[in-house]
Amino acid sequence: MNDIFKYSFLFIALILIQIIVLNNILFLGYINPFLYILFIVVFPFRRDRGFILILSFILGLIIDFFSDSGGINAAATLAIAYIRLPLIKGLLRKTEIDFLVFNILKTPFSKLLSFIAILTFTHHFILFSLDYFKFSELLTILSRTILTSVFTIILIIFSLLLMNKNK
C-alpha cells in the first residue's frame, strides 16, 4: 500500500517537474534534460513486467501531450522499460529469484551508473531519431543525444542521492 502511494506520487511529481521546470530550462541554449525516465530506473523489479510497460507508455504519452511531439517520448520510454530487465540481469548476472528483495539503490555505484547511462543513451537516441527522422541529420542526432544524456544522467544521480537521504 505504501509502495503504491509512493510510486504514484513519484509518477505525478516527475511529470510536473518535467513540464513545469525542465521543459523551460535550456542549458547552453538547447539542452533540455529528460528527468522523467528516473521512474523507469527506480520502479521495483518484482512487479509484473506488463505493468511497467503500460505505465511507461502512459508516462511517455503524457509528456508527449504536453510537448506536442506525437508519440516520440512514449516510444522511447517504452523501449527502455522493455530492455531494463534483460539489461540489469546482464550487468549483475542475477537470476529471477533475487529480484524479490532486489533494490536498485543497493547495487554498487559503477554498475548503477552504467545501468542508468545505457538506459539514458537508448532513450535519448530513439527520441531524437524519431524527432529528426532523417539519415542526413545523424550527426545532429548523435551530438544532441550525447550532450543531453550527460545532463540527464547527472540529474538522475542527484535525484537518487536525494531519495536515498530521505530514507
Add this chain to the structure above:
Amino acid sequence: MQQIISFIIKYKYFILFMLLQIIALNFTVQSHSYHKSKFVNSANLLTGGIYKKIYSFKQYTSLKKHNQQLLEENTRLKNSLSKTAIDSNHNIISIIDSLKYFQKYSYAFANVINNQYHKKHNYLTINLGSEKGVKPDQGVINSKGIIGITNTTSKNYATVLSILNNNSKINVKLLNSLHFGTLIWNAKDYNILQLIDLPIQADIKNGDTIITGGRSTIFPEGIPVGTILDFNKENNSYKDINIKLFNDMSAIGPVNIITNFDKEEITNLEETINE
C-alpha cells in the same frame, strides 16, 4: 491451437511491447505530417489548464516587457493613422462608409501559455479556442512580426504551428521589390530562418527587410518578418539566405489571431480551378 496459446503466453511481454510501440510510432508519424496531429496535442482541457496555471505565474515577470511592446505598437499605429489623415485630404470619412468599405481581416487577441523553440517541430499553445471562433489555418502575429499558423483547436485552447517548425512554409516577399520567396526553418538557431525559392533577378543586400507576401489567405500582406543577415550566390541562384527575425521567439507574450473574411471565397474559387 495449443501451440498458438503457448506461443502467446511465452512472448506475452514482447507482444504487449510491440503493440504499444506501434501505437506510439503511429502517433509519431501522424505528427510528422502537417495537420494530422489531431489526437496528441496540448490544446485539450488538462494540458491547456495546467499551462494556463503556469502562465499566470510567469506573466508577472514579463509584464514590464509586454507593456513596452504594446506602447511601441500603439505609437506605430498612431503615427500611421495620422499619416493617412494628412495624405488622403480628409477623404478618410468616405473610406469608412459601411456600404463601400468591406472589412477583409479581423484581429482577436490571445496570450501564449506555452512556447517551444528548441526542438525540430515546435508548437505554441494559446488561451483562445473554438468557442471564440478560432479555427485551424489562421495566422498568428504579434506587434513585431509573424509567429505561426493555428493547428488544432479545442473549446478554450489552440495549438499554433510555430514558424520554428520543419513543416512550416510561409510566403514572404522583399519590402523593396515584388519578388516572392518561401520562408522555412532549418532547426538550427531559433532567431534565424531561411528564405528559399527567391529568383536570381531579385537584387538583395544584407539588411533588406522581408515582409509577408499576401499570396496565401492566412497572412495579410506587409506584416514584418525580419532582415537579411547573410547569403551566398551559387550557380546563378541564391543559396542559404539567412533571415534574422524581428521577434525574439523565446519570449512571446500577447499575440493577435487573424481571421480572413475572404478566405472561403478564395478557397472555393481555387477549388473550382483544380476540378
